Amino acid sequence: MRERAVINRIAVLAMHTSPLEQPGTGDAGGMNVYVAQTSRRFAANGVEVEVFTRANAPDLPPVVEMVPGVTVRHVPAGPPELDKNDLPTRIAEFASGVVEAGQDGFDAVHSHYWLAGQAGIQAKRAWRAPLVHTAHTLAKVKNAALAAGERPEPLARVLGEEHLAAAADRLVVNTEIEAAELRGLYRARAEQVLTIPPGVDLDCFTPGDRAAARVELGLPVDAVVPAFVGRIQPLKAPDVLLRATAELLARTPSLRERMVTLVVGGPSGTGLDQPELLQRLAVELGIADVVRFLPPRSGAALAQVYRAADVVAVPSHSESFGLVALEAQACGTPVAATAVGGLPVAVADGVSGVLLPDHVTERWADALAGIALDPVRRASMSAAAVRHAARFSWERTTEGLLAAYADAARTEVGACTCTS
Ligand code: UDP
Numbered sequence: 308m309r310e311r312a313v314i315n316r317i318a319v320l321a322m323h324t325s326p327l328e329q330p331g332t333g334d335a336g337g338m339n340v341y342v343a344q345t346s347r348r349f350a351a352n353g354v355e356v357e358v359f360t361r362a363n364a365p366d367l368p369p370v371v372e373m374v375p376g377v378t379v380r381h382v383p384a385g386p387p388e389l390d391k392n393d394l395p396t397r398i399a400e401f402a403s404g405v406v407e408a409g410q411d412g413f414d415a416v417h418s419h420y421w422l423a424g425q426a427g428i429q430a431k432r433a434w435r436a437p438l439v440h441t442a443h444t445l446a447k448v449k450n451a452a453l454a455a456g457e458r459p460e461p462l463a464r465v466l467g468e469e470h471l472a473a474a475a476d477r478l479v480v481n482t483e484i485e486a487a488e489l490r491g492l493y494r495a496r497a498e499q500v501l502t503i504p505p506g507v508d509l510d511c512f513t514p515g516d517r518a519a520a521r522v523e524l525g526l527p528v529d530a531v532v533p534a535f536v537g538r539i540q541p542l543k544a545p546d547v548l549l550r551a552t553a554e555l556l557a558r559t560p561s562l563r564e565r566m567v568t569l570v571v572g573g574p575s576g577t578g579l580d581q582p583e584l585l586q587r588l589a590v591e592l593g594i595a596d597v598v599r600f601l602p603p604r605s606g607a608a609l610a611q612v613y614r615a616a617d618v619v620a621v622p623s624h625s626e627s628f629g630l631v632a633l634e635a636q637a638c639g640t641p642v643a644a645t646a647v648g649g650l651p652v653a654v655a656d657g658v659s660g661v662l663l664p665d666h667v668t669e670r671w672a673d674a675l676a677g678i679a680l681d682p683v684r685r686a687s688m689s690a691a692a693v694r695h696a697a698r699f700s701w702e703r704t705t706e707g708l709l710a711a712y713a714d715a716a717r718t719e720v721g722a723c724t725c726t727s
Contacts, residue, residue: 312716314709316355318413318430319346320423322401323394325360327371327379331603332573334391336538337630338419338443341505341704343373348705350376357413359405359426361397363387380408391576394422395463402426406433415439415712417479421446421464424471431474437715439708440475442468444627445485447492452625452647454541469493476721477711479503481628482649498720501711504652506701507633512610514639514693520614524601531566533675534616536609536631538575539582544645544666545570546588547622551671553592558672563597571601571612613638617679621650622666629653633699636660636692641685643674659692 319342326343328335346356355376362369362381371379384401385393405426417439418427424440431438446460446468453459472478472493478500480486486502489495518528526532533552535545552568574582582600589598604612613619619635621644628649632642636653642660644650656662661674678685 312414312713314354314414314712314716316411316413317349317357317712318405318409318416318434318436319356319358320405320416320418320427320430321358321360321420322384322398322423322426323361323363323391323420325363325379325381326358326373329603329605331536331538331571331605331609333538333575336575337505337628340630341441341443342419344506344508344701345705345708346377347374348701349709350374352705352709354709357409359408359423361385361389361394361401363389382408392461395461395467398422398425402429405430409434412436415716417441417708417712418471418475419443421467421471424475425467428470428474431476431721437476437712437719438474438721439477439479439711439715440471441479442471442485442489442627444625445488445492448488448627448648449542449625454544454624457541472499474721475499476715476719477501479708479711481505482652484649484652485627496720501707503704503707503711504699505628505630505633506699506704507630507637507696509637509697509700511606512613512634512637512696514637514689515610515614517614520611523611524615526567526615527565529565531562531679532569532616533618533620533679534569534571534612535620535622536569536571536612536635537621539570539572539585540575541581542576542624544622544624545572545581545585545620547666547668547671548620548675549585549588549592549594549598550668551620551675552597553594554668554672555676556594556597558676566597568594568598569601569612569616570598571603571609573603609634610638613640616640617685618643618660618675620671620675621645621654622663622671623647623650626650632660633696637696639689639693641678641688641692643671643678655691655695659688659695 324334367381382404385397418424446464472495589595613635626648632653646662654660
């Protein structure tokens with residue numbers, strides 16, 4: 308058996324968003340949760356972590372201790388307030404800031420998303436450390452499934468991802484589907500690509516008392532509650548839930564007295580006007596009295612939202628995994644999701660929830676009603692959802708990543724970008 312390298316110290320690069328930010332709004336979502344959850348567990352395993360992120364607010368301290376063993380460095384690169392579309396123009400600045408700040412050497416570098424990946428390539432070279440990269444989403448996949456009116460991902464990103472597919476020593480993906488996409492669309496080599504499923508915080512997201520959760524949220528205990536949780540942007544398609552709600556009310560007008568559709572999250576990306584557009588849509592559909600918008604929340608407060616819901620809708624156009632689906636299931640709430648990206652892995656179709664092929668309103672109404680209005684089916688799906696989610700944990704993800712770093716340190720397979 309091959310000897311494993313010892314990993315004591317790693318650099319985690321996340322240019323566009325920090326693990327210290329509230330997920331579910333702006334650019335902060337699953338990637339933040341991934342970086343925060345795995346970093347904590349690396350530290351718990353005795354591995355020192357430095358997270359490098361762009362200073363995206365004025366007056367941020369240069370260095371913050373997230374938890375003992377995890378340091379977050381705010382690297383200046385351009386004006387703090389910067390549109391995500393302008394971030395590529397600051398990659399070089401970010402990369403040199405990272406290389407300069409991280410002089411003490413690392414056993415491995417893990418970059419997240421293509422922007423940080425470009426800095427990762429530079430860091431690999433400067434620090435002579437192996438580079439492990441996680442794309443989180445891929446431009447070529449995203450561009451093939453754009454929501455109506457959404458701008459395609461730019462060529463710079465496509466080329467940046469292609470560069471990473473050649474240069475990184477390991478490419479970590481969430482599912483086999485993504486592994487095949489990297490090999491097929493980006494010509495990644497089989498030995499580069501490692502499938503390591505993401506996790507869910509099984510201490511925080513636990514089944515609980517639905518009635519108590521509803522009381523805490525000010526909802527009637529006997530309400531019918533479908534919910535959407537996540538960044539509010541066209542890609543996530545929360546409008547599908549609103550249309551399905553209207554359809555259910557048209558079919559059964561008496562439901563109106565006890566239906567509450569929750570939309571939890573904040574504006575994000577190209578959908579900065581989305582919360583207002585959604586509110587307008589609710590008015591147009593005649594369901595403004597039924598839909599409740601709640602600001603993003605974390606931890607125990609978010610778990611209560613999942614527990615209060617009868618069903619959580621994940622109608623995304625594309626989704627590399629869908630942590631929300633796992634979290635809801637861990638709380639015992641079945642999920643209705645589109646069968647895209649990693650969602651067929653995150654949700655066991657017909658067992659812990661249902662997968663839908665498209666966004667047809669009638670189909671979504673049927674799916675939501677089939678869970679929320681059928682207590683016996685819901686109860687059996689709820690139990691199955693808890694079992695399904697328990698197959699995933701951040702401890703397992705962290706173990707897989709540490710093995711990947713050690714493996715990459717033993718045998719670097721990325722294309723050499725060294726000039727010296
Ligand atoms: N999230 C949160 N508060 C909210 C809404 C979302 O903390 O109000 C978190 C959620 O718990 C999940 C992440 O944001 O861990 C979203 O991850 P997902 O993979 O579902 O979508 P992404 O944002 O990565 O596209």
